[in-house]
Amino acid sequence: MNGVDDFDIQILKELEKDGRMAYSAIATTxxxxxxxxHxxxxxxxxQGILTGIKPVLDEKKIGYDWGAFTGITLEKxxxxxxxxxxxxxxxxxTECYYITGNYTLYIKIVAKNHEHMRKVLYEKIDNISGIAKTDSIIELGCAFKRNLIL
Structure with a gap:
């Protein structure tokens, strides 16, 4: 596993439980x-294996009730x-991926409501020069989201 041993995996598992966990608590455990x-x-x-410790937001709890996955076809x-x-x-x-298939890029969009989503798609994304077309799928809720389980 590219420079990762069993001890590193144990540390990563502890950080996965709580990214704010003090190094001393991990050491004790x-x-x-x-x-x-440390x-x-x-x-x-x-090494770029651990790219940061940041909060994971529940967008719905801060008023962003709509989500969409959008495939983007580029002119070039x-x-x-x-x-x-x-x-x-x-x-x-909030996310952007290179993909194979019918689209060049695949993005995740969050919005407060359907009008906000419409504005993001039609007034922001569709106005980017070089985007030929978008195809969106509305998400109805996240069943689960996680990091790779080591």
């Missing part, structure tokens, strides 16, 4: 020193980097 946990987390971060695929930079400027676009 695993029976090792604080320094060792060094391991630093190495995992430097080589414009994808520029279009991705434009998509990053839209706060309601």
């Amino acid at each position: 695993l029976g090792v020193s604080n320094t060792m946990v 060094q391991r987390i630093s190495r995992l971060t430097e 695929d080589h414009d994808s980097n520029r279009i991705i930079e434009e998509l990053k400027k839209i706060p309601e676009v």
Whole structure:
């Protein structure tokens, strides 16, 4: 597993339970020193395996009741980097993937209601130069969302 040993996996499992967990608590749970946990987390971060500890928001609980997955067809695929930079400027676009198949990009959009979703799609996304068409599927709720289980 690319520079990850069993001890690293144990640390990652502890962080998965609570990303705010103190290194000392992880050290106590695993029976090792604080320094060792700190060094391991630093190495995992430097290697890009651990990309950060950030809050996970429940969008619905903060008023964003609508979600959509949208496939984007580009006029020219080589414009994808520029279009991705434009998509990053839209706060309601929370995820963006390169995919194979009928679309070049696949994004996740969150919105407060159907009118907000319409504005995001038609006034923000469709106005990005180089987007030929979008195809959206409304999500009705998340059954589960998780990191890879190690």
